[in-house]
Amino acid sequence: MKKFIIFLTSFFALLASPVFAGGHGVTKVALVPGGPHPYFAAWEQAGLDAVEDFGLGKADYRVPAEWDLSQQNELIESLVGQGYNAVLVFPGDAVGTNKILGELDDAGIPTAALAGCVEQPTQAKFCFGTDTGHSAYLGTKELIKALGGKGKIAHFTGFLVDPNTTLRINAVEQAVSEAGGGVEIIQVIADIDAYEPADEKINAFMAAQGSEVDGIVTTAWVPAVVAAQALTNMGDKRIKMVGIDHDEVVLKAIKDGYVHGTMLQNPYGQGYIGSYVMDKVRQGCEFKADAPWKSTAQTDQFIDSGTVFVDISDVDTYVMAMRGISLEILETFDSTYLNCPS
């Protein structure tokens, strides 16, 4: 009941706001991650750049105090009450987030899932994020290449309750199965998205099987950081590792030669292009019926925000690489996905 009253208040406050008084008005985008995490930090600058480049009214990054669906929902309701009229959200729950997205849609506020998808049926206009399975597949392929097509590898990944984890495990297995029998996964360690358990389990693995393993692929942020740190501490350059994301520890380990490379995701592009598309939708653009959506386990309206492998040769210029991918997606976005009023 309380949430309903908050929502109604927010809804009428929004209707009374200058945004609605003047037709479409200026677009004010709220970028809301699921909770605090360094991955999303790039959304802030992306939003600011989108305001400057596309003439948006606002594009603000607001973080829920913790990873909790109800806190995220309350934050979104509060932001709508403050006049934000488009919402980009990392779903606090792949199913549970749909409820608030439906309410926002009823109020004429467009939304999209960013960096992670919600399950269909959903009122989110689309899902824009990393194709996690594909990223894990490509990362494993890079590792296999670095190993010369043979060796024993370990896979360190994140929360088992995250549906992406299963996709990642399957993708790594697929890449290995395509290696012609020369590569074997000797262990998968999961549920290590907190630093202390990750440190304990990854180092226990290194102690027990460090001499047997030839390569490591990590498909979640914390395991990548901890594994990079472990290899650096051990001074081990024999074991090849392909990580994920752009934590300083991982990037430094690449520069120092302890990590072979990392699969970068594109959080900046997600925030930048996502804000642009929200503005377009508010201006009356609609998605084409024949738009070339990709499908994932959760949705068939998925757009890959891009992923790129970075090693020692381009680790210093990775930001430019990601911006390049973003611009590439942006250049063709309208013609590929949108029908806009002339």
Next chain:
Amino acid sequence: MSALLKKDWFGLGLVLIFGSILISLFKPAFISPFNLYVLMLSVSLMLVVAMSQMIIIAIGQMNLSVGAIGGLVAISFTGLMEVYSMSIFPAVLIGLLIGLACGFINGYITVKTGISAFIITLATLYIFKGMNLGITEAQPFYEIPEAVKFFGNAKIFGPIPYLVIIPIIITVLMWILMNRTSLGRYMLAYGNNVQSSELIGISSTKIVIYAHVISGLLAAIGGMLVVCRLQLGTPNIGDSWLLPSFAAPVIGGAILAGGKVDVIATAFGVILVSIISQALVIFKIDPFFVQIFLGFMILLAVFINRYREYREERRTKVFSDE
């Protein structure tokens, strides 16, 4: 021997010895110097966290904010060194003061309001964690002095890490506190029966505040030790402490209602949980079944310890009947 059998830690000690022998028979890598080093690191960190919770359990309360205090101190400690270029020792001192202040706030509010520490520390958990996120905006601090990194990763000799020194000192001090000082005995008396302890002149205010201050200090030390180990100050430090902080004292025979804790058994509880966690990695247990195995192994250890107590109780009863 009879005296030994009565000790809470005895059964756990046996489980640890036989368990370790069994694991090393199947997987000799378990007793490799590197694995022992990793095991000691893991035990060192959780030992301090477990002691921080144990002292609150001793007075019949719970501290849900242990991890939040550790996390707040961890990022304060690293933030002071990175942002304000503070040298290590003043940063450590301020970290300890923050832990002490957090503990004092927990204890003072609990005593003065009469509200359960469970509720108070639940609230302060959010406050301390919120401060942590407000300061860091979820971004880690990376600029850690080399001396701190060295302390967290270097070895004294053989597989023994420097990091183990402080937790061992803390464990000894905690044993002395709980077994050889009037403050420790008063805490247990208070935890056993609040009314009776007050009737014999024990100050509830002092006991509760002292316990929470010590708990806050230990959580602070735990947070800084994790920074030494990880070589970064991330806002997530402490997030995973809550369950292990209760598991080790309870495995060690502590009664959650208060009045009974055993420092050595708690330490053994920490070692047991760490060994089980390591064994699951060493035996390559399927990641989707790890938690089931962990749960069963802990239950098994607790049952073995409880069976020993039961046998001891029966024997005592038979003797007294005779």
